[in-house]
Amino acid sequence: MKWHLDCTIDYKYQNNKLMRRLIYLFAAIALIASSCKKGSDDLTPEPIAVAKNFKEIKTDPNFNWETTHEFTLIVKGLPTEAIITNTLKVTSVDGKSIYFTSLHQMNQSLTTKFIIPIDQKEILVQYGSINKKYITSKKQIDFDFTVENPE
Numbered sequence: 001m002k003w004h005l006d007c008t009i010d011y012k013y014q015n016n017k018l019m020r021r022l023i024y025l026f027a028a029i030a031l032i033a034s035s036c037k038k039g040s041d042d043l044t045p046e047p048i049a050v051a052k053n054f055k056e057i058k059t060d061p062n063f064n065w066e067t068t069h070e071f072t073l074i075v076k077g078l079p080t081e082a083i084i085t086n087t088l089k090v091t092s093v094d095g096k097s098i099y100f101t102s103l104h105q106m107n108q109s110l111t112t113k114f115i116i117p118i119d120q121k122e123i124l125v126q127y128g129s130i131n132k133k134y135i136t137s138k139k140q141i142d143f144d145f146t147v148e149n150p151e
Helices: 011-035
Strands: 068-075 085-092 098-105 110-117 122-127 130-135 140-143
Touching: 085 110, 098 110, 122 140
Parallel strands: 068 140
Antiparallel strands: 068 110, 085 098, 085 122, 122 130
């Protein structure tokens, strides 16, 4: 019994394999080439205008530059037989910011103005043990020394 080794190459199979690889290569090149876009000829960016002073800054006409509000505090004096003096304070609700403070006699009326930040939604007015919260949507605060009686 003789053994015979066949070393013939199937050129048809090899050509098909080579052709398949070439087709995939050309398809990939075509895909990459078609996805590239021609850029604009004008590559210079638009110049940014630099304001030399505050008046040259251009903004939306509806933009509000205010960061604070002015409030009027009206204190109604309470007639007393003895003179009662204490500190009248307007603060943030957490007490970290003080907007107005004055040594005030309870029998005296007072009208004064003070400024608070625009983002402050509530403020606290204190006189001794009297504490009253006010919403800042109004520009005027009417404070009196009466206290609600919890029943």
